[in-house]
Amino acid sequence: MxxxxxxxxxxxxxxxxxxxxxxxxxxxxxxxxxxxxxxxxxxxxxxxxxxxxxxxxxxxxxxxxxxxxxxxxxxxxxxxxxxxxxxxxxxxxxxxxxxxxxxxxxxxxxxxxxxxxxxxxxxxxxxxxxxxxxxxxxLLPEIELLQQHVWRRHLAAYADRLIAEAEEQPVSPPEGAAEAGALRTADGGDVRPRAVGFTDMVGYTRMTRGLDSIELAGVLDRFESLTGDVVAEGRGRVVKTIGDEVLFVCESASAAADIGLELTARTDAESGLPQVRTGLAHGAVLGRYGDVYGAAVNIAARLTAVARPDTVLVDTECATELAGMPAYELTTLRPVSVRGYSRLRPVLLRRPAARRRAKSKPH
Missing domain, CATH: 1.10.1660 (Multidrug-efflux Transporter Regulator; Chain: A; Domain 2)
Incomplete structure (x- = not known):
């Protein structure tokens, strides 16, 4: 001065x-x-x-x-x-x-x-x-420009997805095909077969007791970044994150299975993050104004709640979709009683034993 x-x-x-x-x-x-x-x-x-x-x-x-x-x-x-x-x-x-x-x-x-x-x-x-x-x-016009660009990119991505779906459908679908494909609702929603996944951090409440606000924000940022990356790489979509939990959807059970298993592997390799557990379900899902609803959503949430750390549980419909695929190993577990479902039968999803052993060997 x-x-x-x-x-x-x-x-x-x-x-x-x-x-x-x-x-x-x-x-x-x-x-x-x-x-x-x-x-x-x-x-x-x-x-x-x-x-x-x-x-x-x-x-x-x-x-x-x-x-x-x-x-x-x-x-x-x-x-x-x-x-x-x-x-x-x-x-x-x-x-x-x-x-x-x-x-x-x-x-x-x-x-x-x-x-x-x-x-x-x-x-x-x-x-x-x-x-x-x-x-x-x-600065405000710069923020608006950024928002508009991201919004238009998402518009283009969803439009491309709908065009691809239209190309895959026959010109004159056979009788009963509506039940298997997408149904449009009067308010712009759609009902279609989807795979739904919930992943949450194990022991999140206990962990947060020993963290200050800055440390907690860091853990949440890393968790959201990791899950967002894995879901995007697996061609899924993050619907929302709720504290220690992420909800995502995929067009196929196999895509959801790969995401669930990869989330477990990546979190294990990430120091400072707690273990995760994942529940997957497959069925008719109502997509409406960016959110998803239906029995498959509820079942995926219930499976997550009963899953052990570092495990992925799927429902019987998802297991049926994955059955016979060499990339997965399925083990049916005992029925469990959870809110809304008196005999929910979880199926443990893992990679085949040979792949697990190969991955665990030092390079």
Missing amino acids: NAAEPAREPSAPPSGDRLRQSVEEVLLGTGRVWTRRETAERSGVRPERTMRIWRALGFPTVDDDARVFTDADVDALRAGERLIDAGLITEESETMMVRALGHHLSRLAEWQVHTLWTWMNHSSGSPGVGELMGHAAT
Whole structure:
């Protein structure tokens, strides 16, 4: 610093109202100028529907005379109406679509705001709120560009998958083929045979008692990275992670089996991570707004709960799909009683003994 230059005084922290106004100017673009009724009138959407959509997004109910809506809210409602007019969605499926968007994007927004907030609090030189928000406004388009790119890449990947499925199906499917293939639901979901897998860390609760927040975050990051890599390499899809557990789906039982066995092997080789256990099930699965439902999902979860560390359990339907394949060894175990299933029969999945011995030999 130049000797003649006066020392820079640290800026006083901005008031909550001032900071809130600055954040909204950057993120919302315009002020909160419209009431719910005015928003409905300007968008052409009935007031009760605007409230239903607002709640489905995950936001709290607002008073009728509260000015909380912006021009962008009006534009979004109009965009929804255009999708309905085009026949892409219906008024009935609109709420479910909005709820799914709100659920997934709220988690992303929470992480991003936390990241920006941490960055603002650790910026050197104690810049004022105006300077900080100016920097944030510059970074926001970069975040939006990244999000849009990833979103479009996923659109392309799923479109490619649907095209491949359409090419595999006969032009005139025989009677009864609908039960074996995919069925579309009225709200855009689909029911098809899938393999479902749950993998969780053994002793996670006990382990977390001895870790501080930074160490715990490190373990979770490594677990999510490892499982994400293995599932992607196996051409599966991670549906969601819930703390110490990951839920994934595959188009075939063999793909799920390879992922489950590889997760066990990779975790064993990763120091600092606890052992894992995996449950796999195969059957009709409803895919809806990014999540999956059905008996196979429930059975996979129950099998995970009774699996021993470093083991993979599959249900009888998954075992039937894998039977006769030289890459797997299947051992039927005693029936177990779990929540919802009084006689669930697990099948232990392993690599053939010869492959296990070859892998255990030192190189």
